[in-house]
Amino acid sequence: MIRLSLCMIVKNEEAVLTRVLASAIQFADEILVADTGSTDRTVEIARQYTKHIYHYPWNDDFAAARNFICEKVTTEYWMWLDADDVVPAESITAILKLKETLSKSPQPDVVMMKYIAGFQPDGTPAFTYDRERILRTDRHFRWKGRVHEAIAPRGRILYSPIQIEHRKPASALTHSDRNLKIYETMLADGELLDPRHQYYYARELIDHKQYEKARPVLEHFLNEPDGWYENKADACLLLARCHEMLRNTAASQLSLFQSFLYDRPRAKTCCEIGRLKLSLGEISQAVFWYQLALKDRPEYHPNAFIEADYYDFIPLIQLCVCYDRMGNYDKALYYHKETKKIRPDSPAVLTNEEYFQTISSNHKTNGLPIL
Template identity: 30%
Template sequence: MKLSLCMIVKNEEATLRDCLHSVKDVVDEMVVLDTGSTDRTVEIAQELGANVYFFEWCNDFAVARNEALRFVTGDWVIVLDADEKLKPEIVPLMRQAMQNEQCILINLIRHEVGAAQSPYSMVSRLFRHHPELYFTHPYHAMVDDSVAELLEKQPNWQILELAEVAISHEGYTEQAIGAQNKFNRAASAMEAYLSQYPNDPYTCSKLGALYVRSGKIERGIQLLEIGLRGVPSWRTRKPVEVPVLYELHYHLGIAYSRIGKASQAKSHYLAAMEMPVLPYIKLGTYNNYGNLLLETGDITGAIIAYTTVLELDPTLATAHFNLGIAYKDKGQLQDAIKCYRQAIALNPNFAEAYQNLGVALLKAGNVFESLDTFREAITRYEEQQSPAAAKLRQSLKEMGLRI
């Protein structure tokens, strides 16, 4: 059974080599469609054995991805972006799932490296090379719509999900977003699509979340609510629509939290938790729900939520940090100290964790160790050019502590 890599690129010399190395021994062919690179992207792709084709960029990712799909010859297709890498541990599970003759689509878990909110997402990137499957949506292009259409005509097809992380993605760190001006490009493309399809739940979800993240919360909520009305209940929807409904509730929880409407936020987080999606995908919801409970005084509930996160992913430094805050608020200083130390072990540049650890150590009577920890916090803040460094220095000075 032949597997083909299918991807579109433009000026990706910084990341393309690592991406192709992660998959070149897994796939039988690599199809790379260049949309106007002016750097060494094409040379790198050719050096690593990819079949490179060319296409003039038209501001529509679906059109470009469908053009790339024209050159694929494999039985199955895996889609990657240049800032993604396939994890080798997932390959045996992929091959096993591809043997299922009734399977049309295999959803994969993607690790969003550096994501401030949800560290994992579900992406429809592995699918059978079928003549009726194609990409839609000019931004965040996906094959899900065509899969849904095919299922309407041939309900014998199945959609599978792999429960292990398959892809690591570094394109949504703050640095990457700023460098590529992704906010503006994404908003422009999706607004244009919504002018033609004003109630499309998927686009409402993606664009609404984008606006919430960029601070345009009212517009974000408006779009997310419109999208929610378009997918009323997962119990009566098609399987491909369930992840969209989950994201709508999840992002509404974030939006309402940011404007101080705790009751609405809680309702949407609980609805998101109810969705039949893989537990990994719900990590952001559990974590944010814990934050909400902590803010509203339910410390015990927050501890349960953070503990749930860590049971799913014990490597998530933010969850250890949040659990530390909850234990500190409950007066359990030693438990808090342990959590802060674990957060720092997982993320040595976690300035806030150093600061909170310093506070907890000071309250526990470990003055000298707390001062060393505060120094570490200030160093990390200064490396990040954060004004928190000066604020912490001033606070310690007012307390009579010398750093």
Template identity: 25%
Template sequence: MIVNLVMIVKNEERCLEKCLSAAAPFVDNIVIADSGSTDGTIEIAKKFGAHVYDFPWVNDFSEARNFALGHSERDHGGEIHLILDADEYLKNDEESNPKALRDFIDMMYDRQGMRWLGLIKREDSYPNGDEIDRSITQIQRILPAGMRYKGSIHEQINAKVVNKMSPLYAEHDGYLQEGKGQRNLEYLIEALKKEPNYPYYNYQMAITLRNLKREEESLPYFRTFFRFSGKKEIRQAPYWTDGIMRYLYTLYDMGTEESLEEAGDIMGKVQYDFTRNPDFFFYSGLFYMKLVLKNTEKYQHLLPYIEKSYLKCLSLGEVERPEGVIGTGSFKAAYNLGTWYEVSGQKEKALHYYKQAAEQGYKKAEERIKVL
């Protein structure tokens, strides 16, 4: 089968060469829709033999994606499309490699014909205080011919078909760059005018505002996202898990007793959806600590739940989940457990868990070991 890389770009000279260098061995052709680059993007693309088409921008990402997909199929025989953004870089190793991709495509074709979608794992890097955190998300990025997108912003595939995890793994550094949040905000405002209660758009608006440090403004969108996400197919979507966790962290960051009470209410309503998710229990440890510090007399009975939460994280480990922060089932939980034991005067236990975190390469744990 002919496998084509299909992209939309604009002014991506910072990262496009790295992206195409990594992706070229996986595909037969590279098809790019350029929406008005004024830097070296097009020259970089053509170095890799890319077929570049001009796309007059119409404030609609789906239109651009579908334009490129159409050219891939009509002009370059595309039977399978691999979709990447310019700031995403495929890994090529024992598990994620060109042969593994072809074997996966053949298997899915034998089982499902052309009615399926392939997921890839993407590792996102993003700033968190003085650290760079990493999270894993599963996203639809392998499309048989005929599949098309819908939605003007944060576009999705317009098809109800089997979704299957592929062997592909990509790294993403876009969240380390500035500027896209404000741009996306304008598109999301227009999208929400058309579908004000659509959970996915409310989720995207909420996290965009949160990333812009506009937490108070994000809350109405988080609440609407949560209120209209009762359907089973929504709660099973990867973005629902991420939306709940970001909603909870926004309430945590605001840090008022009222916001923490709202967080506690949400936790009670979703707890059965997160019984195997270390991210939820990691948050719980932070939540109980902040609640106790906010009003010790009222909440001191919750102190044991801090320790229990982090121990639960470690017992679950880094389990497979649609969205998740790397370390909540391992080194981050061990480190936080170490700090809990340190402040409660249990030095030996603190050292035990600091060492556990340090053995997994967590620098903050190494620093605490030196101090103790």
């Protein structure tokens, strides 16, 4: 069985740190923590689980902080977690089994794991993607990026079904301007953003509703010869959103179709086209795109950002709206029943249920709302 280190950077994490460390101590042979300036009980809590606590002066550089602690690893492999991550019980068991298999040849250099970064009200995953999670120490992997830092996987890569959950405390759910300020400082210092960070800078701008400023950043990113195709496909959707918020519907449609340069039509893109067509009153076209979304499957997209609702719930409930607009109440009711199977307690489903209870064949109401 291989030995595994856990590497973490923390700051003022007393609300969540016990949760993650109590799980990690069950599979990690050593826990290495870099504290970047906590003023609460973070260090005190960490000391209950490890003696390897280091103080790192924060300098607005996440990659530098992570590399600082990773360089102290003495085991064959190391793993990273954020303080607000959760390792479910079944994942703890799976990681322990994985440690046994990692000692067998050929040994992987990188183990990718599923990262569940968003959840539905009923607790089911809403946003999932693969993330580099366990790395072989003698391959000298290092983080890059002052913000939205990452490690580029290389060598032998193992895709594991093991899941790590990212569960922020309620107090951290609003968008902070920390990352945006780091990017703006980088630009003010004359630092050129590589393609990946152009993409993430644009996302930060959009999160802060700076659509006019985000638009040229996305356009520049899409014209770059480099850049991960997943980011480029998503950038088309982000650019479409910017155009829509700036009231340029034609440009929004063109940006959505531009995403087909990077892959076949995906569920989310189809739903976005359908939503735009429905808002323009082009209902039959909206139906086409929502039905196409239902034919897609998330398993087709390794490494993709998977937002589960776009594969079933959203196209189904929007098809209910479309057929209601077309006066075909039988089909509208059919799609409503399909959405009830997926999320019966959704406020939108409950509203539609009330609607269908009051409708009759000779009485038309004002119709269902568009999501």
